[in-house]
Amino acid sequence: SAQQAADLSKASLIYSKVADVSNDTAVSDMITALKGFGLQVEQSMDIVDKLDNLNNNYATSAAELGSALARSASTLHMAGNDIDETLALLTGGGEITQNFDSMAAAASVVALRIQGMKGKLEELGEEYEDIESLSKTQTQILNLTGVNIFDENNEFRKTYDILEDIAAVYDDLSSTKRASLTEILFGKNRANQGLSIIQAFQSGQIQRILEDS
Numbered sequence: 001s002a003q004q005a006a007d008l009s010k011a012s013l014i015y016s017k018v019a020d021v022s023n024d025t026a027v028s029d030m031i032t033a034l035k036g037f038g039l040q041v042e043q044s045m046d047i048v049d050k051l052d053n054l055n056n057n058y059a060t061s062a063a064e065l066g067s068a069l070a071r072s073a074s075t076l077h078m079a080g081n082d083i084d085e086t087l088a089l090l091t092g093g094g095e096i097t098q099n100f101d102s103m104a105a106a107a108s109v110v111a112l113r114i115q116g117m118k119g120k121l122e123e124l125g126e127e128y129e130d131i132e133s134l135s136k137t138q139t140q141i142l143n144l145t146g147v148n149i150f151d152e153n154n155e156f157r158k159t160y161d162i163l164e165d166i167a168a169v170y171d172d173l174s175s176t177k178r179a180s181l182t183e184i185l186f187g188k189n190r191a192n193q194g195l196s197i198i199q200a201f202q203s204g205q206i207q208r209i210l211e212d213s
Contacts, residue, residue: 004041011044018052019062029066036073037083050087050213057212059095068094068104075120079111080158088210089160092200097193106193110185111159113137114149127187137184144181145169167201 008030016026030044039047051069055062068090069083076086086107094103105126112121116137121128132140138149147165151157166185170178186194200206 008041008044011048014045015048015051015062015066018048018055019066021063021066026066029070032070033066033073033083036070037077037086039083047083050083053212054087054091054209058091058209059098060091060100064094064100065090068100071101071104072108075108075111076159079115080156081111081160084210084213085158085160087213088206089163089197091209091213092206093193093197095205096196096199099193103193103196106186106190107159107197109187109190110163110194110197113185113187114141114159114162115156127189130183130187140184141166141181144173144177144184163197164201164206167198170198170202 008027012023012026012030015021015030016023019026021029030047033039033047034041034044047069051062051065054060054065065087069087072086072090073083076089077083081089089107090100090103093106094100097103105124108124109121109126112124112126113131114137116131116134118128118131121131131137142148145166146169147162149157149162166181170181173181182191182195197206
């Protein structure tokens with residue numbers, strides 16, 4: 001509607017100034033985030049507020065987060081995470097690696113690997129050949145950590161909750177178990193970024209970012 005167009009235009013303009021990005025980039029990031037998380041156009045200013053708040057309080061920028069959010073929104077939402085949990089994962093891990101687009105890819109990869117989505121990983125050009133059957137992946141993670149990737153209704157738990165629980169026990173595992181778990185979750189190519197998320201959970205940084213978002 002005309003009102004929705006006006007709302008999106010206003011939010012995108014403010015975001016372009018806050019993040020110092022072009023109008024086209026601002027509109028694209030906004031629309032991708034809205035569609036990715038199933039949000040309404042009227043909520044576009046809420047997204048800008050979140051990005052601006054995290055920009056002001058953490059070692060990131062609104063532009064980096066907006067780009068990372070656009071790259072990972074649909075995958076992480078599909079895996080049960082809301083926009084605040086996604087921003088917390090991206091910001092917490094990205095503060096350590098200082099590469100937010102790479103962190104967006106890693107967060108998407110772990111969500112897809114946990115759910116055994118070989119086809120999607122292949123589409124993204126990510127490692128997929130080592131993915132086991134879903135039941136085997138569940139059993140492996142459960143045996144290594146005691147963390148179940150399914151809830152009591154046999155539905156996937158959200159990526160945020162799974163990684164938070166794994167981070168709580170990660171340092172208690174033997175070095176061989178940590179190596180196996182890291183490869184199961186992140187593959188060989190995304191281990192550095194994945195472990196940054198684990199580290200940010202352990203320090204409580206991701207939980208703080210979630211509250212601020």
